[in-house]
Amino acid sequence: DTEVTQTPKHLVMGMTNKKSLKCEQHMGHRAMYWYKQKAKKPPELMFVYSYEKLSINESVPSRFSPECPNSSLLNLHLHALQPEDSALYLCASSSRGLAGVDEQFFGPGTRLTVL
């Protein structure tokens, strides 16, 4: 099973709301990723968790807060977002195996709209 699931599929929130995005994989992968994708652009890396520890934070504003409760779950907590944060948020996972075989598998994404 090469499936990464994400909930919710769509989310509309106001600038004062707090919400969370969730991601789950059951492939035994030890690396999980959050990406942000704007229309007609490639994904932009936000965070990487490796063995449940935050290993990469691509200078993301603090209104985005990642959390990795266990090796299968990844959350992205949202607070005080801006309209320009509206985008497709993608979760991915990979095995963190030998270099050269680290295939990333993506979830279907959460379409976020900030009003």
Place this chain on the structure above:
Amino acid sequence: KQEVTQIPAALSVPEGENLVLNCSFTDSAIYNLQWFRQDPGKGLTSLLLIQSSQREQTSGRLNASLDKSSGRSTLYIAASQPGDSATYLCAVDDSNYQLIWGAGTKLIIKP
């Protein structure tokens, strides 16, 4: 700094034709190259991953090649179908498991 380029940005071909999508990268020191497909508003589907030691990978009607010395990869799609219409992205993993992305090629297959 690694840069990945995909040309053309868009391509429209009649159904049944064979076609080639191109991906080039500036630094040949890569671990692997991955091709993805993305339908509008959807997530990315991994199509093929080519390790740096490999020259090509095949899956069904898809064949991806890698020439590290020239910094090029191609994705060959045989006997194209309307269902192949999507945006195709290539991404290079050159260090620390971070992918460097091309801007994508939007492919339209006309029935």
